[in-house]
Amino acid sequence: MSDYLLTTIPTPKQNYNTFASRLLAWFDECGRHDLPWQQHHKADADIYAVWLSEVMLQQTQVATVLGYFEKFITAFPTVQDLAQASWDDVAALWAGLGYYARARNLHQGAKQVAQFIDQTGQFPQTVSDWQMICGVGQSTAGAIVAMGVRGRGVICDGNVKRVLTRWAAIDGDITKSATSKELWVLAERLTPNINSGNYAQAMMDLGATLCTRKKPACHRCPISSDCIAHHNGNPEQYPVKPKKTDKPHRYAFAIQLTYMGQTLWLKRQHPSGHGIWEGLWCLPLIQTDADTFCHAISAKLLCPSSLALSQTDMPLGDGQIANVLAQKISKPAPICRHIKHTLTHFHWHLAIVSITADDKLIERINHALSDVHAKFTWADGVNLAKPAAMDKLIG
Secondary structure, three states: OOOOOOOOOOOOOOOHHHHHHHHHHHHHHHOOOOOOOOOOOOOOOOHHHHHHHHHHOOOOOHHHHHHHHHHHHHHOOOHHHHHHOOHHHHHHHHOOOOOOHHHHHHHHHHHHHHHHHHHHOOOOOOHHHHOOOOOOOHHHHHHHHHHHHOOOOOOOOHHHHHHHHHHHOOOOEOOOHHHHHHHHHHHHHHOOOOOHHHHHHHHHHHHHHOOOOOOOOHHHOOOHHHOHHHHHOOHHHOOEOOOOOOOOEEEEEEEEEEEOOEEEEEEOOOOOOOOOOOOOEEOOEEEEOHHHHHHHHHHOEEOHHHOOOOOOOOOOOHHHHHHHHHHHOOOOEEEEEEEEEEOOOOEEEEEEEEEEOOHHHHHHHHHHHHHOOOOEEEEOOOOOOOOHHHHHHHO
């Protein structure tokens, strides 16, 4: 007979009925109540502010969003102001926040919402109506309805999925539709009919402040008593995601063409309309291969005649610039700086190539760009809406 007995602590019985009340009590005492877009302490909710914050917070931390939100809503205090604004004005205030498709969808969505208000006299009121708005998915729609409209809305964003997979020990691949469906069913069951706005904020706060990806503070969590992952001592194993694959690497030369103190900037326009940095101002970018890029970096020189144009979905203007330089510039141009900029799906290696243009080159470039109706300007670039990589590259 063994000298000792192995004992196990039974898995806690989950209390679905008190989940929301425990969470709301914690939120009242420990949640965040001073974020500029929060509406729960106001008599009348600003639906537009809730929507704007939900879009900005997608894949972006609160600390980063704070400054952008204040500037954005000051410039466009109402959805009508945003709907009537030019894309250049919108992009200028979004520049640096990343994931620029969000801004394009928000701008288009504002036009839809403004039209909806003109027709009905109010903002969309239901989750289904909000999901008809450009860029608004199921969870964002639920958040807007819960916190803005103050109806019943269910959310299941990244923070919520992390909380729920741990609490219920849902071990399916979170990227699979079956797991997503299971999570939405659970989120629907746990969301209260009353006060779902505070509940939504509480769930997001819990995921952001306690139930974090690494080193969750389970000892302070209001739902840890029946959280299966906490009971099993393995919360960091949830949510289950597929193993990350290495991101591919891309290479490009950024051509800094200067003339009389001004620099050539192209507005990114892809044939598909959905390319990287669409609608933002960039230096002309000429993609190349790793060997050519590394050789040029090593030599700190690039011969424009060596540029190979094998890229697809090339933004309007880049190819024209490359062709003109290949034909008209015979001397190597200096490479001043190079950076590695990581995007969602790939690493982009960029090197800035400095070329001073004369009158003949300027005439040729302007003519080539005008022929294809590319949008371009000669400017110092300070006030242009640029991606963060451009500011990082030019220093």
